[in-house]
Amino acid sequence: KVVCVTGASGYIASWLVKLLLQRGYRVKATVRDPSDPNKTEHLLALDGAKERLHLFKADLLEEGSFDSVVDGCEGVFHTASPFYHIVTDPQAELIDPALKGTLNVLRSCAKVPSIKRVVITSSMVAVAYSGKPLAPDVIIDETWFSDAAGCEKSKLWYMLSKTLAEEAAWKFAKENAIDMVAINPGLVIGPLLQPTLNTSVESVLKLVNGSERFPNVTYRLVDVRDVAGAHILAIENPSASGRYCLVGRVIHCSEVIKVLHQLFPHLNLPEKCADDKPFVPIYQVSKERAKSLGLNFTPLEVSLKDTIESLKEKNFLG
Ligand code: NDP
Numbered sequence: 001k002v003v004c005v006t007g008a009s010g011y012i013a014s015w016l017v018k019l020l021l022q023r024g025y026r027v028k029a030t031v032r033d034p035s036d037p038n039k040t041e042h043l044l045a046l047d048g049a050k051e052r053l054h055l056f057k058a059d060l061l062e063e064g065s066f067d068s069v070v071d072g073c074e075g076v077f078h079t080a081s082p083f084y085h086i087v088t089d090p091q092a093e094l095i096d097p098a099l100k101g102t103l104n105v106l107r108s109c110a111k112v113p114s115i116k117r118v119v120i121t122s123s124m125v126a127v128a129y130s131g132k133p134l135a136p137d138v139i140i141d142e143t144w145f146s147d148a149a150g151c152e153k154s155k156l157w158y159m160l161s162k163t164l165a166e167e168a169a170w171k172f173a174k175e176n177a178i179d180m181v182a183i184n185p186g187l188v189i190g191p192l193l194q195p196t197l198n199t200s201v202e203s204v205l206k207l208v209n210g211s212e213r214f215p216n217v218t219y220r221l222v223d224v225r226d227v228a229g230a231h232i233l234a235i236e237n238p239s240a241s242g243r244y245c246l247v248g249r250v251i252h253c254s255e256v257i258k259v260l261h262q263l264f265p266h267l268n269l270p271e272k273c274a275d276d277k278p279f280v281p282i283y284q285v286s287k288e289r290a291k292s293l294g295l296n297f298t299p300l301e302v303s304l305k306d307t308i309e310s311l312k313e314k315n316f317l318g
Helices: 011-022 037-044 090-110 148-153 157-175 199-208 224-236 253-263 288-292 300-313
Strands: 002-006 026-031 053-057 075-078 117-121 180-185 187-189 218-223 242-246 249-252
Touching: 002 011, 011 026, 011 037, 011 224, 026 037, 037 053, 075 090, 075 224, 090 117, 090 157, 117 157, 117 224, 148 157, 157 180, 180 224, 187 199, 187 224, 187 300, 199 300, 218 224, 218 253, 218 300, 224 242, 242 288, 249 253, 253 300
Parallel strands: 002 026, 002 075, 026 053, 075 117, 117 180, 180 242, 187 218
Antiparallel strands: 218 249
16 A cells, blocks of 8 residues: 655654554655755664655645645655744744645645545644633533634734644635544653654653753643554554544653652752742643544653653764
């Protein structure tokens, strides 16, 4: 079976490519710069890559860039999208590649009758910013959709980019009879395959190396291997449909510190998180749909342990 993965060099996508090769798929993988070894070497070294991994150059903002890649595929995983919180031009750096890029990929898919399903990597940030208040008895589920106008007003640019992209994707898929599934992960942690840092793992590094204070926030965490696995379940399970929230654990920052203390007593961590704001409420995220896909979540302790060990192994952390 032939599938396409867009943005294959990324953190989540690299795990997806690894698992797809393990499962015997032929993978057509897009990268922006195939000549950059930081983006390709770890992919080319994967088991099965020699025989079944094919790299293509493609850019989200180039019209028709994905036409020849998706041609002949049975499934397409659209993961490519910029993930940064600090930007100078949100429209050019985040919104255009997320929104126009998603439509660009879907337009290519609409031309190919062999494609049975498209799985897009959306995010919990396209779910949770609905404006509804959060409290311990509130359960966020797939019926929630973030409010784009609210994100824009609060200058939550990354959240806005993912919300607009998913909204537009559903509209396009419906109008063009594309069988589409959206995967909506929380903050993704777990080991890195690539030699560079992505935004979510970098945020863990900044906390444990002391360059940033632990903030007074509640995290929605999920393991990268679970996220990659869910993408494959979403394409292999014929009855998969709609959106899938993926959050293994909702946890306040102070609890993350406790877990890290237990796992790594020698790390020089603070005793508690910043308490300059009122306590941020904990809430719940439904696991029902994710479980119905057949997904079992990795325990948070394992994900955090493997993240820190990976950061050490790759010399990001002493
Ligand atoms: P990475 O930063 O590791 O990967 C992002 C990928 O997008 C890279 O491969 C990058 O390509 C590609 N990309 C960005 N802009 C363009 C462009 N203009 N044209 C082509 N490709 C482009 O991020 P993650 O693996 O963390 O994220 C992957 C996906 O998962 C994104 O859609 C993100 O929004 C989503 N997500 C991530 C979460 C997380 O916590 N990590 C949580 C929820 C969702 P290049 O390598 O060339 O820069």
